[in-house]
Amino acid sequence: MPDAKKNPLQEVTHETRTEVRTLIANARHAALAVLTPESGHPACSRVGLATLEDGTPIIFISALAAHTGALVGDPRCSLLIGDPGKGDPLAHPRISIACTGAELAPDSDDAITARQRYLSAHPKAKLYIDLPDFRFFRLDPIDASFNGGFGRAYALSASDLLQRD
Amino acid sequence: MPDAKKNPLQEVTHETRTEVRTLIANARHAALAVLTPESGHPACSRVGLATLEDGTPIIFISALAAHTGALVGDPRCSLLIGDPGKGDPLAHPRISIACTGAELAPDSDDAITARQRYLSAHPKAKLYIDLPDFRFFRLDPIDASFNGGFGRAYALSASDLLQRD
Numbered sequence: 576m577p578d579a580k581k582n583p584l585q586e587v588t589h590e591t592r593t594e595v596r597t598l599i600a601n602a603r604h605a606a607l608a609v610l611t612p613e614s615g616h617p618a619c620s621r622v623g624l625a626t627l628e629d630g631t632p633i634i635f636i637s638a639l640a641a642h643t644g645a646l647v648g649d650p651r652c653s654l655l656i657g658d659p660g661k662g663d664p665l666a667h668p669r670i671s672i673a674c675t676g677a678e679l680a681p682d683s684d685d686a687i688t689a690r691q692r693y694l695s696a697h698p699k700a701k702l703y704i705d706l707p708d709f710r711f712f713r714l715d716p717i718d719a720s721f722n723g724g725f726g727r728a729y730a731l732s733a734s735d736l737l738q739r740d
Numbered sequence: 741m742p743d744a745k746k747n748p749l750q751e752v753t754h755e756t757r758t759e760v761r762t763l764i765a766n767a768r769h770a771a772l773a774v775l776t777p778e779s780g781h782p783a784c785s786r787v788g789l790a791t792l793e794d795g796t797p798i799i800f801i802s803a804l805a806a807h808t809g810a811l812v813g814d815p816r817c818s819l820l821i822g823d824p825g826k827g828d829p830l831a832h833p834r835i836s837i838a839c840t841g842a843e844l845a846p847d848s849d850d851a852i853t854a855r856q857r858y859l860s861a862h863p864k865a866k867l868y869i870d871l872p873d874f875r876f877f878r879l880d881p882i883d884a885s886f887n888g889g890f891g892r893a894y895a896l897s898a899s900d901l902l903q904r905d
């Protein structure tokens with residue numbers, strides 16, 4: 576945990592929420608951390624990313640990939656979103672979101688929405704979006720840590736990230 | 741685990757080793773997955789990256805950051821290296837390395853080498869490299885999964901990644 580005296584968290588404002596929601600909505604990929612079955616060793620891999628209308632991240636992954644089996648076995652996961660640009664990679668905004676993953680049942684309303692939104696974000700995914708071994712998972716945020724660059728650290732709740740009435 | 745019939749792993753050759761060693765040596769940042777103390781929830785964050793002479797990844801992290809406490813509590817971690825470029829983010833090479841983290845004792849030979857090599861890779865880090873709360877960790881590879889783009893998957897050993905006599 577950060578030492579509040581030396582590294583105080585910033586207050587979360589309307590502008591912070593807008594900034595992180597925009598960062599997530601514009602992301603096309605993320606690093607996904609999952610737990611390796613049996614060993615429990617953390618495992619980090621790249622995933623293609625889109626969002627549902629309320630901002631919930633969705634990923635589209637192959638049943639043949641190790642992260643898919645890991646998520647099915649233990650839904651606890653973490654997403655890192657936000658690309659570094661030029662210069663110091665730690666000067667660029669990024670957000671780490673603790674999530675719970677859940678597969679979207681094929682042909683469910685959520686899966687149909689996810690397919691449309693994923694294709695809109697990833698037009699080239701039409702080459703493989705209907706392969707039988709690929710699945711959509713929704714990653715429901717629990718909480719998050721947003722680092723906007725040096726000295727800009729925020730602790731966020733799920734409701735800070737999502738647009739819900 | 742991949743289904744060997746449907747998604748065969750490629751044979752690791754000298755060219756594969758050269759490709760992954762170059763990818764790691766040129767990387768300036770990575771996604772780090774660690775285990776959150778007590779809960780065991782995976783947590784993914786960005787870290788600045790360099791390498792020791794044999795290719796062992798080193799990271800430079802603040803004692804105030806959550807990932808540092810996590811690594812001290814449980815050294816099991818995973819690094820994702822390799823930036824996506826334009827187009828489909830899954831078409832670009834990346835490597836996931838299962839590692840064991842170990843802090844380099846301040847003023848040890850390894851820490852002095854790490855400082856030199858990190859500054860060479862990150863000239864702007866001179867602004868904070870001597871702050872007292874920052875530490876170097878070496879991340880010793882256990883094994884790795886290299887994805888060079890669609891249809892190019894390899895399982896690698898630590899010796900495939902490191903240049904050792």
